[in-house]
Amino acid sequence: xxxxxxxxxxxxxxxxxxxxxxxxxxxxxxxxxxxxxxxxxxxxxxxxxxxxxxxxxxxxxxxxxxxxxxxxxxxxxxxxxxxxxxxxxxxxxxxxxxxxxxxxxxxxxxxxxxxxxxxxxxxxxxxxxxxxxxxxxxxxxxxxxxxxxxxxxxxxxxxxxxxxxxxxxxxxxxxxxxxxxxxxxxxxxxxxxxxxxxxxxxxxxxxxxxxxxxxxxxxxxxxxxxxxxxxxxxxxxxxxxxxxxxxxxxxxxxxxxxxxxxxxxxxxxxxxxxxxxxxxxxxxxxxxxxxxxxxxxxxxxxxxxxxxxxxxxxxxxxxxxxxxxxxxxxxxxxxxxxxxxxxxxxxxxxxxxxxxxxxxxxxxxxxxxxxxxxxxxxxxxxxxxxxxxxxxxxxxxxxxxxxxxxxxxxxxxxxxxxxxxxxxxxxxxxxxxxxxxxxxxxxxxxxxxxxxxxxxxxxxxxxxxxxxxxxxxxxxxxxxxxxxxxxxxxxxxxxxxxxxxxxxxxxxxxxxxxxxxxxxxxxxxxxxxxxxxxxxxxxxxxxxxxxxxxxxxxxxxxxxxxxxxxxxxxxxxxxxxxxxxxxxxxxxxxxxxxxxxxxxx
Amino acid sequence: xxxxxxxxxxxxxxxxxxxxxxxxxxxxxxxxxxxxxxxxxxxxxxxxxxxxxxxxxxxxxxxxxxxxxxxxxxxxxxxxxxxxxxxxxxxxxxxxxxxxxxxxxxxxxxxxxxxxxxxxxxxxxxxxxxxxxxxxxxxxxxxxxxxxxxxxxxxxxxxxxxxxxxxxxxxxxxxxxxxx
Numbered sequence: 001x002x003x004x005x006x007x008x009x010x011x012x013x014x015x016x017x018x019x020x021x022x023x024x025x026x027x028x029x030x031x032x033x034x035x036x037x038x039x040x041x042x043x044x045x046x047x048x049x050x051x052x053x054x055x056x057x058x059x060x061x062x063x064x065x066x067x068x069x070x071x072x073x074x075x076x077x078x079x080x081x082x083x084x085x086x087x088x089x090x091x092x093x094x095x096x097x098x099x100x101x102x103x104x105x106x107x108x109x110x111x112x113x114x115x116x117x118x119x120x121x122x123x124x125x126x127x128x129x130x131x132x133x134x135x136x137x138x139x140x141x142x143x144x145x146x147x148x149x150x151x152x153x154x155x156x157x158x159x160x161x162x163x164x165x166x167x168x169x170x171x172x173x174x175x176x177x178x179x180x181x182x183x184x185x186x187x188x189x190x191x192x193x194x195x196x197x198x199x200x201x202x203x204x205x206x207x208x209x210x211x212x213x214x215x216x217x218x219x220x221x222x223x224x225x226x227x228x229x230x231x232x233x234x235x236x237x238x239x240x241x242x243x244x245x246x247x248x249x250x251x252x253x254x255x256x257x258x259x260x261x262x263x264x265x266x267x268x269x270x271x272x273x274x275x276x277x278x279x280x281x282x283x284x285x286x287x288x289x290x291x292x293x294x295x296x297x298x299x300x301x302x303x304x305x306x307x308x309x310x311x312x313x314x315x316x317x318x319x320x321x322x323x324x325x326x327x328x329x330x331x332x333x334x335x336x337x338x339x340x341x342x343x344x345x346x347x348x349x350x351x352x353x354x355x356x357x358x359x360x361x362x363x364x365x366x367x368x369x370x371x372x373x374x375x376x377x378x379x380x381x382x383x384x385x386x387x388x389x390x391x392x393x394x395x396x397x398x399x400x401x402x403x404x405x406x407x408x409x410x411x412x413x414x415x416x417x418x419x420x421x422x423x424x425x426x427x428x429x430x431x432x433x434x435x436x437x438x439x440x441x442x443x444x445x446x447x448x449x450x451x452x453x454x455x456x457x458x459x460x461x462x463x464x465x466x467x468x469x470x471x472x473x474x475x476x477x478x479x480x481x482x483x484x485x486x487x488x489x490x491x492x493x494x495x496x497x498x499x500x501x502x503x504x505x506x507x508x509x510x511x512x513x514x515x516x517x518x519x520x521x522x523x524x525x526x527x528x529x530x531x532x533x534x535x536x537x538x539x540x541x542x543x544x545x546x547x548x549x550x551x552x553x554x555x556x557x558x559x560x561x562x563x564x565x566x567x568x569x570x571x572x573x574x575x576x577x578x579x580x581x582x583x584x585x586x587x588x589x590x591x592x593x594x595x596x597x598x599x600x601x
Numbered sequence: 602x603x604x605x606x607x608x609x610x611x612x613x614x615x616x617x618x619x620x621x622x623x624x625x626x627x628x629x630x631x632x633x634x635x636x637x638x639x640x641x642x643x644x645x646x647x648x649x650x651x652x653x654x655x656x657x658x659x660x661x662x663x664x665x666x667x668x669x670x671x672x673x674x675x676x677x678x679x680x681x682x683x684x685x686x687x688x689x690x691x692x693x694x695x696x697x698x699x700x701x702x703x704x705x706x707x708x709x710x711x712x713x714x715x716x717x718x719x720x721x722x723x724x725x726x727x728x729x730x731x732x733x734x735x736x737x738x739x740x741x742x743x744x745x746x747x748x749x750x751x752x753x754x755x756x757x758x759x760x761x762x763x764x765x766x767x768x769x770x771x772x773x774x775x776x777x778x779x780x781x
Contacts, residue, residue: 074724075693094725119720123729127682128693194682404760440760442674447779452734458677460686460760557692562682566689566696569758590692590724 027137027181028266030084035543037083038136040178041420042499042540044264045328048422049500050541054548055599056503060517060526063597066549069107071592073097076536076557078418079133079178080497081594082141083542084155089141090594093557094122094129096145100158103544111158117147121169124451126194127559130176130536132261132418137181138206144175144188150204152186162209166190170451172197180262182271182301185212189258189273193321196253196279196454201262201297203304213304217256217275217292218242224292225299230306233386234359237309245289245314253448254286255279256293260323260418265339268356270298270307272341274322281319282443282456283397289314294322296343296351298358308358313347314387317396318372318441319412319457320347325420326355327430333361333480342479344421344432346414347388349376352479360386364482366416366475367434369409369464396441396457404442404458411439411461413493413559420538421477422500427520429485430477431506433494436464437471437568462570471568474498474508474516476523486523492584495560496552497538509535509552511560512587515595533591534584536560547598555592556584635705638753645770647742654706655742657750663763667771669756670764672747675740679731687758688751693726701745701752709745713737739778 030036031043034051042048055063071077075093082089087110088101095117100110122129125146135142140152140161148167151160166188167173172195180187185203192199198219203212215225219242230237246254257276264271275297278290294313299306313320327342333352341355348370352362363376372395373388392398394408413435421432439461446456463471472490477483496509506520511534517527534556541550567583638656640648646667650656658666676688683694690696701709716730731737737744750756 072723074722119718119725119727120729122725122727123683123716128691129725444674444678446678446736449734449736452731452736453679455678455736458674459681460677561692562685565691566685566687568686592723 025183025266030136036085037080037540037542039180040079040133040135040538041261041263041325044266046261046263046325046420047327047329047425047500048420048498048538049424051502052541052543052548053501053503055501055505055550057505057519057526059599060503060505062599063517063527063529063550064600065529066596066598067107068596069101069594071097071099071553071555071594073555073592074590075555075592076128076130076561077553077555077592078130078176078536078538078558080538080540080553081551082134082136084136086544087155089134089136091131091134091143092592093131093555094125094146096131096143098134098141098143098153098158100155113143113153113158115145115149115151117145118169121147121174124169124172124195125174125176125191126453128557128561130558132176132178135179135181137186142179142181142186144177144179146174146176148173148175148190150179150186150188150209152209164204164209164211166202167192171195172451175259177259178261180264180271181206182264185301187262187271189260191257191259193255193257193276193279194453194455195451196255196448197257198252198254199257199276201258201273201299201304215299215304215306217258217295218246218251218254218278218290224306225304226306231308231358232310234357242291245291247287250286253279253454254290254293256295257321258323261325261420263326263328264301265328265355268339269301270355271301272296272298272326272328272355274324274326274343276321276323277316277319280446280454280456282401282446283315283317284401284443285445285456290316294320296322296326296341296353298355310353310358310360310386312345312349312351312388315397317443318347318408320345320414322346324416324418327421327423328355329423329425331428331480340479342423342430344416344430344477346410346417347372348410348415349388350477350479350482352482362479362482366432366477366484367410367436367473369436369438369467370415371407371409396443401444402442404440406440407438407465408441409438409464410435411437412441412459413437413461417495417559419495419536420497422498422506424500424506424520426502426504428478428480429520430479431498431500431508431520432475432477433496433498433508434473434475435471435493436467436473437461437493438464462568465570471564474518474523476520488518488523488525492564493560495536495558499539499541499550501541507539507550509537509539509554511535511556511564511584513554513556515539515552515597529597531595532593534560534588549596549598551594551596553592553594556588556590632704632708634703635701635749638749638755646765646768647771652705655746657746657755659750659755663761665750665756665761665764666746667765667767668743668746669750670761671740672743672745673761675737675743676747679737680744688748689758694728697748698751701748706745710741713741713744735779739775
C-alpha cells in the first residue's frame with residue numbers, strides 16, 4: 001500500500017519537473033509523498049503544505065491526542081519531527097539528542113543519539129539553545145549541532161556515518177538551523193551575528209562530508225562567490241560589490257549570518273536563502289550599505305555561485321535579519337504565470353520576486369503597524385529603486401549614537417522571525433505567524449573582542465501601541481497583491497511554524513501552548529487544544545497505516561522566551577502601565593514534549 | 602573587600618577572569634544580602650553605601666544618578682537577551698531584579714567576571730564569563746547599581762527619564778578602561 005503510493009507520487013513528480021535532476025533526486029521523490037515528512041520545510045519549495053485531507057474543516061473539531069513523548073529537555077523546542085516510512089525522528093535543543101521512534105510499536109525508542117558538546121557553547125548561542133531540526137536523505141539523518149558539528153547518522157541504527165566541524169564556538173560561531181540535502185550535497189549555515197562572525201553557507205558532500213564549496217555573505221568576490229553575471233534588480237552588481245559598501249576591514253566582522261531556511265528549485269537548479277544583520281547593531285560604527293547582509297540570495301546548487309541577490313534592508317539600523325524562509329510558488333501576476341519567491345521579512349515587508357531573475361514584483365507591509373519605512377520604492381527609474389524609504393524619525397542612524405529612537409515598529413524580533421509560513425496552492429494564500437511588537441532602540445559605541453558579544457544597542461520592546469493589545473497575529477496573505485486577507489489577533493507573538501493541508505485546515509501553535517486549527521478560507525477557529533508547554537515548534541502531518549496524524553513539539557523558549565516570560569511593557573508609558581500586559585509565565589512553564597493528534601475511528 | 606577606585610577594580614577583574622577561565626566556572630554559592638542602599642559617600646558622581654559598594658541615588662522627583670542610567674543602557678544591550686527586560690528573567694536565565702535582593706557587589710561581580718555553569722536535569726544553564734569583555738567590565742558598577750535599584754523597587758520597569766549629567770571623572774575612567 002505504502003509502496004504503491006510512493007510510486008504514484010514519483011511518477012507525478014517526474015511529470016511535473018520534466019527531466020529529473022541527473023544526480024540524486026531521492027529527496028525530491030520523498031517530498032512528493034504526503035505520507036512522509038522528510039524535510040523541516042515539508043518540501044524544497046518551503047510550502048509546508050500537505051496533500052493529506054482526511055482531516056477536514058468538517059471533522060477537525062473531533063481531533064484528539066493520540067500519543068505523546070517527552071524529550072527530556074526543558075529548553076525551547078523549535079522545528080518539528082520527521083517521519084520516514086515507519087520511523088519518526090525527534091530532535092531536541094542543546095544537547096541536541098536525536099530519537100528514532102517506532103511508529104509500529106507505540107513510539108518505542110529504536111535508537112537514541114546524544115552528542116557530547118562543550119557546555120561553554122550554550123551562552124554563545126544568543127537567545128536560548130534552540131535547534132530547528134533534522135533532515136533526511138539517502139538513508140541518513142542529518143543533524144547540525146549547536147557547536148557547529150554536522151553529523152550524518154545512519155537512519156536505521158543511529159551510527160555516525162560521517163561528521164564535519166563547520167565553525168568555531170570560541171569565535172562566536174554556533175548553529176541553530178536545520179540543514180538541507182540537495183542532490184549530492186548537504187547545505188549548512190552558521191550563526192554568530194551578535195559576535196561579529198563573517199558568516200557563510202557551506203555545501204558538504206552528502207556521502208563523505210567533504211567540503212564542496214563555501215559562500216560568505218560579505219567579503220571579496222572570491223569569498224562571496226559572485227561573478228560577472230551576478231545581478232541585483234536585473235543589473236550586474238559589478239566587481240567587489242560587497243567590499244565597496246564597508247569601511248576598511250569591517251566586513252571581516254560583518255555578520256550576514258545564515259541561520260534560516262533554505263529552499264531549492266530543481267528546474268532552475270538554484271537554492272534560495274537570506275542573510276542576517278551586519279555587526280554591530282550600532283549603524284554609526286559601520287558606514288555603508290553593508291552588502292550583502294539582509295539579502296536574499298539565489299545560488300547555483302552545484303557551484304554556489306550567486307545568480308542574483310536582493311538586499312532588503314541596506315545599512316540595517318534595527319536588527320532586521322533577512323533569514324526568514326523563501327517560499328517558491330508559481331502565481332498569476334499581471335495576467336502571467338510567474339515563478340515567484342515569497343518572503344516575509346523581519347522588517348515587516350512581504351516580498352514577491354521572480355525567482356528566476358530576481359525581479360521585484362511586490363513589496364508591501366504585512367502588518368499595518370510597520371512604520372520605519374513608508375514603502376519600498378517600486379519605480380524602476382528612481383535612484384532608490386528597490387530600497388525601503390526610511391522615515392527619519394525612526395532612523396537610528398539619523399538620530400545617532402546615544403539617542404533613544406522610540407516607537408519603531410516592528411521590534412528587532414521582526415514582524416516575523418524564523419517561524420515559517422505556509423502556502424496553500426488550493427486557496428493561493430500564505431499563512432503567516434507574526435509578531436506585533438514595537439521597540440525603542442539606542443545605539444552606542446562598542447569594542448570588538450573575538451568570541452564576545454558585539455551588540456552596541458539598547459533595546460526595549462512592547463506590544464504595538466494603539467492596536468488590540470496583543471503581541472501577535474496569525475494572518476492570511478495574498479502575495480500577488482500584497483494584501484492581508486484575514487488576520488486573527490493573538491495575545492502573544494505567534495512563534496510556531498504553520499501547516500497548511502488539502503483538507504482546508506491550517507494549523508499553528510501559540511506561546512500559551514495551544515495547537516490551533518483554523519479554516520484556510522476564513523481564519524475561523526475550528527479547534528484548539530492546550531499542550532503541556534508553549535509552542536515555538538512547527539506543525540507537521542503524516543500518515544501511518546493509512547491514518548492521518550498531526551504532530552507538534554511543545555517547549556517554550558527561544559527569543560520569545562526572553563521578553564514574553566515576564567511580559568513586556570512600554571518603557572515610556574510611565575509607571576501606571578506596569579503589569580498592563582500579562583506575562584507568559586502566567587500561562588505556561590518549561591517542558592519539551594511531542595504531542596500527536598488524530599481523529600479517533 | 603570592595604575597592605572604591607573603579608579603575609583598579611576593572612583591572613583586577615581582568616586578571617581574575619584569566620584565572621577563572623582556566624579553572625571551571627564558579628558554582629552557585631551562598632549569597633549575602635547587600636547593606637542598606639542609602640548612599641553614605643559620593644565621589645565624582647558615583648555613590649557608595651556603608652560597605653563601600655556602589656549604590657544608586659534616586660531623587661524624589663525620579664532623577665537618577667548617571668550610573669543607574671548607564672546601567673539601564675548596558676543591561677539592555679548585554680544582559681537582557683538572557684535575563685529578560687528590566688531584570689525580570691526569561692525562560693532560561695534568572696530574574697536579576699530578584700537575585701540582587703540577596704547578592705552583594707562582590708558576589709555579583711564574581712559571577713559576571715567568571716561565569717557559572719549549572720548543568721543537568723534537561724536544563725543546562727550557563728552564565729557566560731564576561732571577564733575579557735570591556736563592554737561589560739568597564740560598566741560593572743553601572744550594571745550593579747541599576748539592578749540594585751530594580752531589586753529594591755527604587756526604579757520601576759521604565760527607562761529612567763531624568764538623570765544627572767555624566768561627570769568628568771566618570772568620562773575619564775570610562776575612556777581609560779576602554780583604552781581610548
